[in-house]
Amino acid sequence: MSASSTSGYEVVHLAALPGVPCPCGTARRGLAEVADYPGTIHLTEISTDAKLHYHKRLTETYYILECAEDAQMQLDDARIDLKPGMLVMIRPGTRHRAIGQMKILNIVYPKFDPSDEWFDD
Template sequence: MSHSVTENSVTNKSTADKKYQVVDFENLAGVPCPCGSAKRAFAENEHSPGTVHVTEISDDARVHYHKEHTETYYILECGPDAKMQLDDEQVPIRPGMCILIPPGVRHRAIGQMKIINIVVPKFDPADEYFD
């Protein structure tokens, strides 16, 4: 026996009483950031210790750092010559790699790429610093 869920039954259910939250990144608007454009999830969820971003990084990403945030980049897509600048080092990257960037590490992506960025504590644009 097959069960089907209609569009109405999904969209009319209240999620206010749920302990979980589902985010469809296809429905989130991108926000400009020093790296390019980021779609950010879970900022409003009181139970989430951080935020999750899907970020499209442009060629002109700016070097920046955070005093509070720890970022974890998971590389989804990038060109063959893509790198991450981490302080004074340029690290070659490829899809499937993951990079932990603690507070104080100056960083930027070099080359176009698409990443998942997990930010703890929750992202706050006031915690972006430029030299």
């Protein structure tokens, strides 16, 4: 069972959800169908060919679960080194991509909307 609902709480097994292709790699998106939760939480496997993109409305927060020692994040024209346990909050309009393979938890507000993925090319 990947999700269950009761009157006071929700339970989601992110790893059991189907993976969906995204500009970063593959995302397993939790709580999307829960009407009274204002966002979504994604377990995302970042691939080595993640695409630079941005969102006009969405704020994303990446929590780095696993990554290589040389993993980085491109945020507009800056690059920052990453390590497990770090949080990176990405405001709307910030062009971003993860560099290197990694596994992250992505907390998205408001709820993820694939029509709010934008590319410069």
